[in-house]
Amino acid sequence: MDQIEHEVKGDTMEGIIRGRVWRFGDNVDTDMIIPGRYLRTFSLDELASHVMEGARPEFASQVRKGDIIVAGRNFGCGSSREQAPVALKHAGVVAIIAESFARIFYRNAINIGLPVIMAKVEADDGDEVSVDLRSGQIRNLTAGSEYRMKPFNEYMLSILEDGGLVNHYLKTINTGISGDEG
Template sequence: MIEGGVWKLGRDIDTDLIIAGRYCNISDPAELAKYVLEDLDPNFVKTFKPGDVIVADNNFGCGSSREVAPLTLKAAGVAAVVAPTFARIFYRNCINIGLPIFEILDVAKDFEKGQRISIDPGTGKVTNITTGVTFQAAPFPAFMQKIMDAGGLVAYAGEQLGGT
């Protein structure tokens, strides 16, 4: 179960806003996390709490296909991202690293920054704890759910190959 505070973002949040290109030469995820969403909200890193959830409007993760964007969100402690639509490359990059994402039409209008959210990753049930409104996320295809359950593609491959 995922439960945390809500960070509401708008539509078309591109990968350049998630992590600016000037930081893409950094390879340490913990170091990258210090700059997550810096150009959108310079105070995000100072006020965000690990375990919080981003609720955004359409087309989250658009722009360049930099794999470092979802990695940076995960390293910063973002527990999940909920949005009506995701850019497809960003969507798959999230699956590959095990960052939970949930697609729900028109979800952004029902959340405000600071509200509380709970998500059951197994069922896709998303609840605005503050208002009591519940939503149902679109399910992952079965093979993607197995990757998410394993914590990402590398972990899944390790399981399939009999490793640790």
Template sequence: MKGKVWKFGDDVDTDIIIPGRYLVLRDEKELAACVMEGCDPDFSEKVSEGDIIVAGKNFGCGSSREHAPIAIKGAGVAAVVAESFARIFYRNSINIGLPLIEAKNVSKSVSEGDIIEIDVDKGILKDLDTSEEFEIKPLPVFMLGIMNEGGLINYLKNHIGEIKG
């Protein structure tokens, strides 16, 4: 993955990602039009397909709403990179096929607008503007399988025979 960085801080909660008043929406493109409105009302107009969100610690904290990762994915964001993620947001994102990348100190070093490249297989994130590299935390094999198939529903459809035994 390679994309332009949009930077956010620590403790970005799900109400910042998609404010509660939009929870009546179900379509990912409608949700995407409101994504990150809690901290940048124009974000949905500025973000482009393949861009990458970089944040600090505890990204996605707050409620368990699935709307948050759906809105991010619907906006065309290729991945979210953070120092750490809230547990339920992490699992909701994996379940819909939104890549989450954990990398220590990345939010302190990467700047908004930088272009970063993520090589999941090699476990490296590289800031192409500064040539700085960061080690990324690998996903567990079963979660990588879910991600590679576009989310939990696709994974289950493709492996239902294996699951039944």
């Protein structure tokens, strides 16, 4: 249940993510994700050990690689804090599904290769969900329900597949390949 399913075709993943749900509500701000007292921490392990401390203190010790956050509206609001998506990704979170995101959090997550998906999804803690980034299909495998999201375009998928914007840029300049900015 805690595995990431990446169907590989050549060097590209097909964009299918599957994992266990952690449910959060509306207005989860960046101080809840990574409290301000840890912002001077340079260790990714240390950041990850305090992730979501302001919302659910048990999260950091119980999150597993491959877990998915499902939340309500305005996830990642508050101060612009690059450490917030970094801490989530390093802790093992492979995707965040929310009704809406704070714009800067959304960009910061994509920039580090963490899929952020805008959709209203009903799921409880521990449910298993799968997300197909290419087709836009989201399934709650536990409840047997299906949802839709706007599929990621090829350019966004390539950024995610490359592990973020910097890696994508380095790959692009090293291979001379340009993405479809469409």
